[in-house]
Amino acid sequence: MAKKKSELNQYVSLSEKDYLTLVEDHITLKALKIAGVENLPMFKSVESIIKDARIEIHLKPIKQKYR
Numbered sequence: 001m002a003k004k005k006s007e008l009n010q011y012v013s014l015s016e017k018d019y020l021t022l023v024e025d026h027i028t029l030k031a032l033k034i035a036g037v038e039n040l041p042m043f044k045s046v047e048s049i050i051k052d053a054r055i056e057i058h059l060k061p062i063k064q065k066y067r
Contacts (some may be wrong), residue, residue, distance in 0.1 A: 014022070037043050 032038075032043075
C-alpha cells in the first residue's frame, strides 16, 4: 500500500495495483515524450484538459422526446 501526500498534508491510500498502474503510466508518458509525441495535436489537447482540470462531456439523446 502506498500513500500519496495531498495538498492538505493528508495522505491518500493507494492499493498496490493502482500504484503500479500509476508508475507504469508515468514511465509510458516519459517514453512518449522522448519519442516526440508532445508535438502532436492529440497530446496537446490532453495536456490542456489536465492543466485546466476540466472535462467536457457532450451527450446526444437517443430519443427525440428527451430533448
